Amino acid sequence: MVSSDDEIGQLGEKFNFMLEQIQRRDTALGKELVERKRAEIQLDHIAHYDSVTGLPNRHFFNRHTIELDRKFNQQGANFALLFIDLDNFKYVNDTFGHRVGDLLLVAVAERLQNALRTRDLVVRLGGDEFSVLLDDPKELELALRLAHKMLTVMSEPFNCENHEFIISASIGLAMMPQHAGRFDELLSCADAAMYAAKALGKNNVQVWTPEMSQRTVQRFTIESGLRKAIENGELEVYYQPIMHLADNRVAGMEALLRWKHPVLGFVSPVEFIPVAEESHLIVSIGNWVLQQACTQAKLWEQRFGQLFIAVNVSARQFRDPGFADNVERIVRETGCPPHVLELEVTETMLMSQTSETMKILDDLSGRGFQLSLDDFGTGYSSLAYLKRFPINKLKIDRSFVSDLPHDVDDAAIAQVIVSLSNHMGMKVVAEGIETPEQADFLRQLGCTYGQGFLFSQPLPAPRFEQFAQANLRPESASGVAPRMGPGVPVEIRPEVIPCPDSVIKHIA
Numbered sequence: 001m002v003s004s005d006d007e008i009g010q011l012g013e014k015f016n017f018m019l020e021q022i023q024r025r026d027t028a029l030g031k032e033l034v035e036r037k038r039a040e041i042q043l044d045h046i047a048h049y050d051s052v053t054g055l056p057n058r059h060f061f062n063r064h065t066i067e068l069d070r071k072f073n074q075q076g077a078n079f080a081l082l083f084i085d086l087d088n089f090k091y092v093n094d095t096f097g098h099r100v101g102d103l104l105l106v107a108v109a110e111r112l113q114n115a116l117r118t119r120d121l122v123v124r125l126g127g128d129e130f131s132v133l134l135d136d137p138k139e140l141e142l143a144l145r146l147a148h149k150m151l152t153v154m155s156e157p158f159n160c161e162n163h164e165f166i167i168s169a170s171i172g173l174a175m176m177p178q179h180a181g182r183f184d185e186l187l188s189c190a191d192a193a194m195y196a197a198k199a200l201g202k203n204n205v206q207v208w209t210p211e212m213s214q215r216t217v218q219r220f221t222i223e224s225g226l227r228k229a230i231e232n233g234e235l236e237v238y239y240q241p242i243m244h245l246a247d248n249r250v251a252g253m254e255a256l257l258r259w260k261h262p263v264l265g266f267v268s269p270v271e272f273i274p275v276a277e278e279s280h281l282i283v284s285i286g287n288w289v290l291q292q293a294c295t296q297a298k299l300w301e302q303r304f305g306q307l308f309i310a311v312n313v314s315a316r317q318f319r320d321p322g323f324a325d326n327v328e329r330i331v332r333e334t335g336c337p338p339h340v341l342e343l344e345v346t347e348t349m350l351m352s353q354t355s356e357t358m359k360i361l362d363d364l365s366g367r368g369f370q371l372s373l374d375d376f377g378t379g380y381s382s383l384a385y386l387k388r389f390p391i392n393k394l395k396i397d398r399s400f401v402s403d404l405p406h407d408v409d410d411a412a413i414a415q416v417i418v419s420l421s422n423h424m425g426m427k428v429v430a431e432g433i434e435t436p437e438q439a440d441f442l443r444q445l446g447c448t449y450g451q452g453f454l455f456s457q458p459l460p461a462p463r464f465e466q467f468a469q470a471n472l473r474p475e476s477a478s479g480v481a482p483r484m485g486p487g488v489p490v491e492i493r494p495e496v497i498p499c500p501d502s503v504i505k506h507i508a
């Protein structure tokens with residue numbers, strides 16, 4: 001009870017003080033709530049938007065498609081999904097660093113957004129993968145037109161930090177309801193179609209078909225199988241002889257990987273090498289092949305004298321920062337002389353980022369390894385590069401050999417490649433020789449080496465030994481006379497068939 005004015009005054013003051021405290025706490029609470037809300041919005045943004053490009057990310061896409069699935073079930077609507085994967089983006093990151101890679105991604109995101117209507121949704125799914133959800137495209141033709149527009153906008157050069165990049169994309173297209181009844185299905189259809197676009201040489205658009213999804217399942221089977229293939233002992237290196245064309249004697253061999261899958265049986269390298277490349281497994285598999293090939297080369301050096309051994313190097317291995325050190329370690333551990341080892345790279349691998357490529361090639365060459373240019377003639381490489389790169393050998397692609405000697409264009413190409421390599425001090429190997437006529441024609445051109453089914457298929461190591469014993473130059477084994485084996489697997493006709501006049505005229 002309040003008994004005097006003073007007491008009332010004191011009480012009043014206390015009351016006012018409490019009121020102030022409450023108001024202050026209210027304000028602080030209000031501020032805290034605002035902060036908390038802001039933090040929630042920020043967290044939501046971080047969780048659902050990509051920090052590099054600012055585009056919605058995969059989580060956003062998943063949440064959004066749950067709503068769209070509901071809309072689709074209630075009202076029915078058309079959707080088209082483009083799955084866009086940039087071609088060879090990894091090279092940009094590896095060569096110019098992630099900062100430049102990020103700038104390029106930002107520029108790509110801007111281009112995609114600018115080329116579309118505001119109601120279409122562009123999402124960065126991760127890495128170099130984007131998706132575009134076209135709202136109600138009415139028909140496939142319109143979606144396809146937009147997909148091609150995406151390719152066109154991407155084909156214009158990008159400029160990031162004074163570097164000009166010309167990139168391309170592989171695009172998969174799937175429609176709802178034609179191809180899928182739910183958005184998760186739509187995404188996997190578009191993904192499978194994108195893989196089909198990659199398999200067809202990149203820089204194109206593919207519309208989903210059921211076979212593409214079967215291939216995706218197969219691809220996953222291959223990838224998961226490959227992960228265990230080395231430890232399960234399912235991989236084996238075969239060796240295809242490479243012959244001196246002058247006398248049809250063994251000069252060396254190419255190591256070619258074989259995989260026997262426990263269920264699928266023999267899987268062709270044409271199928272599993274690209275999967276190994278995409279999944280990065282090629283680095284460990286490639287090291288394993290090098291290890292096997294160098295071990296074998298060392299053993300055969302003691303037995304047959306020096307035969308060179310060519311090993312295929314994939315683009316991803318070649319650009320791996322530890323590649324040269326790894327090769328050096330392997331030759332040291334196996335005792336294989338470095339100059340016996342030939343690393344086969346393809347023209348397409350050398351055509352991009354030439355200054356970086358030059359450094360890698362110089363490094364490998366400086367460590368004493370031979371470098372051979374595989375599939376020569378298919379990659380439209382500049383002859384100027386050829387002069388600058390430390391290449392020791394050219395391999396004429398099989399496609400120029402198969403129609404020899406009758407196809408005058410192929411004959412002229414083979415002639416030019418042989419004379420070019422002779423002038424530049426390089427050796428030359430013709431691949432895919434299947435007939436004696438092809439061998440004779442190439443021999444007459446002055447081509448040093450030949451490889452192909454005429455001489456032998458790729459062979460497991462014990463059968464290669466038999467072949468080598470039967471087809472070795474007498475002086476090859478340093479001081480050791482070659483032990484002649486039980487027989488030559490493939491008959492080699494020694495006589496020379498004259499080059500047709502028409503071909504000689506054409507070449508002249």
Ligand SMILES: Nc1nc2c(ncn2[C@@H]2O[C@H](COP(=O)(O)O[C@H]3[C@@H](O)[C@H](n4cnc5c(=O)[nH]c(N)nc54)O[C@@H]3COP(=O)(O)O)[C@@H](O)[C@H]2O)c(=O)[nH]1
Pocket residue numbers: 240254255256257258268269270273286289312313314374375398431432433434451452453454458
């Ligand atoms: N990065 C790696 N790539 C590898 C490795 N092992 C193989 N490969 C690559 O896979 C592709 C297919 O190889 P493969 O099925 O082994 O085919 C080779 C030969 O069998 C074939 N060949 C040889 N002679 C003939 C012939 O007369 N006719 C004919 N139709 N085919 C023939 O050519 C393939 C060798 O080609 P190349 O490498 O260009 O010399 C192939 O691209 C391999 O490179 C590996 O370990 N790593």
